[in-house]
Structures are given as C-alpha cells and as structure tokens.
Amino acid sequence: MYKICLVEDEVNLNNLIKNYLEHEGYEVITIYNGNDTLKVINDNINLWILDIMLGDDVSGYDIIKKIRENNKDVPVIFTSARDQDLDKIIGLELGSDDYVTKPYSPKELILRVNKLISRVYGDSNNMIITYENYEIDTSKREVKDNGTEVKLTTLEFDLLMLFINNKNRSFSREEVLKNVWGDDYFGSDRVVDDLVRRLRKKMPNMRINTLYGYGYRLS
Numbered sequence: 267m268y269k270i271c272l273v274e275d276e277v278n279l280n281n282l283i284k285n286y287l288e289h290e291g292y293e294v295i296t297i298y299n300g301n302d303t304l305k306v307i308n309d310n311i312n313l314w315i316l317d318i319m320l321g322d323d324v325s326g327y328d329i330i331k332k333i334r335e336n337n338k339d340v341p342v343i344f345t346s347a348r349d350q351d352l353d354k355i356i357g358l359e360l361g362s363d364d365y366v367t368k369p370y371s372p373k374e375l376i377l378r379v380n381k382l383i384s385r386v387y388g389d390s391n392n393m394i395i396t397y398e399n400y401e402i403d404t405s406k407r408e409v410k411d412n413g414t415e416v417k418l419t420t421l422e423f424d425l426l427m428l429f430i431n432n433k434n435r436s437f438s439r440e441e442v443l444k445n446v447w448g449d450d451y452f453g454s455d456r457v458v459d460d461l462v463r464r465l466r467k468k469m470p471n472m473r474i475n476t477l478y479g480y481g482y483r484l485s
Contacts (some may be wrong), residue, residue: 344362
C-alpha cells in the first residue's frame with residue numbers, strides 16, 4: 267500500500283481529500299502545518315501533497331527543499347489558492363511534479379495522484395486485494411471472481427473499496443453518501459440501498475450486513 271503525506275491547513279479540505287485517497291486504497295498521513303511536516307521528512311513516504319501557504323513560518327517551498335535533500339525522486343504535488351505563473355515556476359524549479367490551483371475537484375486531484383504513482387512506481391502500483399474468492403485490482407479498478415471479470419460501475423467499485431478498506435466498520439447511509447457520492451450530493455439516502463443491492467447481486471459472496479434503521483457493515 268502506498269503512503270501519501272497530505273499537508274493542508276484547511277481542516278475540512280484535509281479531511282475530505284484524506285477520505286478520497288483512502289477510498290483509492292492509499293495509506294494517508296495528514297498534517298496541518300509546516301513545522302509538524304518537517305518531523306516526518308525522513309519517513310517512508312511515496313507521494314507528497316503540499317499546500318504552499320500553511321499558516322506558520324514553514325511554507326510548502328521550505329518543505330520541498332528538505333524533501334529533495336533526502337529524496338530526489340519521490341513525487342510531490344503542490345496545491346495553492348494563488349493561481350500565479352511565478353508560483354508554478356518556483357514550484358517546478360524546486361522539484362515539484364504537479365501544481366493544482368484551489369478550488370479544485372477532489373476527483374481531479376485523485377486522478378493526478380494515480381497518474382503520478384503509476385508513472386513513478388510502474389507496475390508495482392498493481393495492488394491486488396483478495397476477499398473470499400474475489401481478486402480486486404485497485405489500480406485498474408477491476409474485480410475478478412475465480413478469474414472471471416465482474417463488471418462494476420464507478421459507484422459500485424467506490425462502494426466496494428469503502429467496505430474493503432473498512433471491514434467490520436459500521437456505516438450509516440449518510441456516511442456512505444458522503445464517502446461515495448461526495449459532499450455535493452443532494453437527494454434521498456435511499457440510493458445507498460439500491461447501490462448495495464446491485465453490488466450484492468454482482469458479488470454475492472460479499473458479507474454485507476444490513477444494520478436496520480442505520481446502514482451497512484462488511485464482515
């Protein structure tokens with residue numbers, strides 16, 4: 267499992283991006299300021315997401331300099347609310363691999379993360395998770411049942427990964443909505459029941475337990 271260090275001082279955004287990354291199968295370390303980030307510079311991090319302005323006396327620029335002293339190849343994505351060409355140029359000169367301007371779509375950021383991980387680590391990104399008789403390829407977003415492909419929609423696969431990454435954890439319908447559809451979804455939480463029904467039909471050996479009046483749990 268690849269480890270990502272997310273350095274973002276906006277707490278709500280930090281939590282949101284952390285959820286998206288974890289649903290993709292990444293291990294995520296979250297940090298909210300520059301000084302705390304310097305304490306984990308030497309940790310085994312596979313990708314960094316750095317906000318440039320962090321609210322204390324250590325900026326994303328300071329952090330990437332320290333990162334590059336230890337590792338010249340680990341991918342780094344800068345994020346910033348300032349859409350200035352000079353900021354992007356400085357970031358690239360310091361060794362960043364990508365630059366995302368706020369506000370951004372979490373899914374866009376995830377696509378960039380996946381692309382960088384694939385480019386830097388190649389085929390080693392093909393992580394296979396097994397559950398019962400299923401093989402789940404998290405990078406290709408493919409599922410096989412005893413070698414036969416199970417065709418899932420994007421939402422079905424996202425729901426599958428939510429359960430797989432959180433076995434034995436109970437989720438309310440509202441939590442499933444937030445994690446699979448995102449914070450910008452408006453509508454009935456009964457769409458969760460329909461999505462679970464479809465996933466159960468396609469993957470009948472999944473032990474998805476119904477918690478009546480609350481939600482679901484994978485055991």
